[in-house]
Amino acid sequence: MPQLPGSSLAVKRISASPDPAPSIRTAGPEFAKLIDISRCIGCKGCEVACKEWNELKIEPTRNFGSFQSHQDLSADTWLLMRFTEIEVDGDLQWLIKKDACMHCEEPGCLYACPAPGAIVQYENGIVDFNPDKCIGCQLCISGCPFDVPRFSAETHKVYKCNMCVDRVEVGLEPACVKTCPTNAITWGTKDDMVALAEQKVDRLKDRGFENATLYDPAGVGGTHMMYVVPHGDRLVDYDLPEDPTAAPGALAALAGLKQLGMGVMGLGLLGTALHYLKYGPEVADEEASDPASPEPGSGPDAENT
Amino acid sequence: MVDISRRDLFKITGLTGGGLLASSLGFDLKPVYAASRGLKISNAKEFKTVCPYCAVGCGTIAYVHGSGGLNTVNAVVHVEGDPDSPINGGTLCPKGASQMALAMNPRLEKGPKYRAANATEWQDVDWDFALDWLARKFKDARDETFVERDEQGRTVNRCEGIGWVGSATVNNEDAYFITKTMRSMGLMYIDHQARI
Numbered sequence: 001m002p003q004l005p006g007s008s009l010a011v012k013r014i015s016a017s018p019d020p021a022p023s024i025r026t027a028g029p030e031f032a033k034l035i036d037i038s039r040c041i042g043c044k045g046c047e048v049a050c051k052e053w054n055e056l057k058i059e060p061t062r063n064f065g066s067f068q069s070h071q072d073l074s075a076d077t078w079l080l081m082r083f084t085e086i087e088v089d090g091d092l093q094w095l096i097k098k099d100a101c102m103h104c105e106e107p108g109c110l111y112a113c114p115a116p117g118a119i120v121q122y123e124n125g126i127v128d129f130n131p132d133k134c135i136g137c138q139l140c141i142s143g144c145p146f147d148v149p150r151f152s153a154e155t156h157k158v159y160k161c162n163m164c165v166d167r168v169e170v171g172l173e174p175a176c177v178k179t180c181p182t183n184a185i186t187w188g189t190k191d192d193m194v195a196l197a198e199q200k201v202d203r204l205k206d207r208g209f210e211n212a213t214l215y216d217p218a219g220v221g222g223t224h225m226m227y228v229v230p231h232g233d234r235l236v237d238y239d240l241p242e243d244p245t246a247a248p249g250a251l252a253a254l255a256g257l258k259q260l261g262m263g264v265m266g267l268g269l270l271g272t273a274l275h276y277l278k279y280g281p282e283v284a285d286e287e288a289s290d291p292a293s294p295e296p297g298s299g300p301d302a303e304n305t
Numbered sequence: 306m307v308d309i310s311r312r313d314l315f316k317i318t319g320l321t322g323g324g325l326l327a328s329s330l331g332f333d334l335k336p337v338y339a340a341s342r343g344l345k346i347s348n349a350k351e352f353k354t355v356c357p358y359c360a361v362g363c364g365t366i367a368y369v370h371g372s373g374g375l376n377t378v379n380a381v382v383h384v385e386g387d388p389d390s391p392i393n394g395g396t397l398c399p400k401g402a403s404q405m406a407l408a409m410n411p412r413l414e415k416g417p418k419y420r421a422a423n424a425t426e427w428q429d430v431d432w433d434f435a436l437d438w439l440a441r442k443f444k445d446a447r448d449e450t451f452v453e454r455d456e457q458g459r460t461v462n463r464c465e466g467i468g469w470v471g472s473a474t475v476n477n478e479d480a481y482f483i484t485k486t487m488r489s490m491g492l493m494y495i496d497h498q499a500r501i
Contacts, residue, residue, distance in 0.1 A: 045398045049385070167344065178386060178396065179396055
């Protein structure tokens with residue numbers, strides 16, 4: 001495993017801002033989390049470590065006939081191990097998915113977000129929500145191809161996994177990575193993780209999983225949380241979209257409308273400025289605005305209307 | 306009511322609109338999130354310890370906030386695996402990852418509880434009561450089941466009515482102390498699950 005320097009958190013993209021905020025700092029490495037599903041034993045240590053580090057509320061769980069703890073992600077549950085049981089050629093297969101933000105290279109949530117600065121993407125690949133700037137419109141939820149962000153009815157803001165950005169910044173791995181007892185989650189630069197994933201896929205193929213594959217969907221420009229999937233032909237059963245895209249669809253028109261409105265407003269301001277330059281400030285007629293003037297109906301109000 | 310002239314209103318509207326427009330184009334957003342939220346354990350003291358839950362004995366680090374001053378109380382803010390431990394290399398299972406709740410959980414019982422025979426409810430008792438009760442029961446059981454000589458008349462001096470089960474948090478020194486103490490009482494059934 002190579003040395004991992006701390007990340008400078010240079011900003012790559014900012015929501016609702018066409019300016020990509022170019023950073024003067026040297027771009028650090030791009031990080032990625034690799035989940036080897038074939039090594040996961042489903043202990044859910046990562047879930048607990050996530051809750052503990054991020055100080056998220058404990059939600060009561062109930063048994064609904066699955067090994068899964070919670071039924072769905074929530075504003076207080078940023079990471080959920082999902083378990084699916086299916087039959088393949090008469091054999092039971094226990095499919096596991098570590099459901100959390102995928103940290104897409106082309107983040108649909110960020111593109112859909114209308115609040116400036118509420119979602120930022122760092123050079124290291126982490127997509128982070130900033131609750132201070134969030135306006136609670138939930139457009140990021142519709143923009144996410146993986147259905148990850150969750151709205152909190154309590155604070156009226158949207159929350160999701162931030163890849164422990166506070167840890168990554170100082171050179172630590174995310175909490176879920178550190179705690180994983182079976183080495184199913186590994187952390188490193190994106191290039192190293194892709195190379196490691198290829199080795200893992202080859203090993204799985206040798207063991208008889210012919211359809212083993214790396215899940216790093218190109219439709220969103222690749223992700224910074226990748227899976228090694230043993231049953232690559234059954235992505236749907238894993239609840240992994242086959243071909244996710246960051247295209248915001250109808251939201252693109254919305255973004256266009258915003259630019260149009262801003263354009264019209266800009267033209268209006270420009271017109272005002274030109275008008276001022278050409279005609280100068282309006283000078284009130286001294287005689288008419290004189291309050292001492294005895295003439296009725298010619299006060300300042302009448303003059304200005 | 307603030308007295309705003311018509312001209313002032315134009316000025317304010319123009320400036321606000323211009324500001325909105327400028328912000329939508331991305332000015333003044335550069336420092337928007339350059340500073341992150343800070344690492345919560347950066348100023349914490351590290352205490353290396355051992356997970357108390359099972360016999361594996363994973364090394365853990367407890368991160369503690371507080372000066373340790375006379376007028377303050379320290380608090381554990383985070384617990385994670387100890388990378389230096391050859392047992393777990395920094396990893397922790399879900400139970401171990403939640404062990405901060407052992408110190409910080411408001412529902413944690415902090416004293417002994419007593420349920421009298423046939424009672425349905427637990428009651429809070431003080432340590433004096435609990436230790437006296439335990440010592441009395443221990444002495445009674447020992448006296449009742451102490452065997453000085455076996456059937457063939459050999460001196461054995463053993464207590465057959467009490468067993469001692471230790472804990473996963475017991476280290477070598479504790480185990481030595483337990484063994485010596487219990488053997489001196491004549492106990493033969495001594496066990497514990499720790500392999501630390």
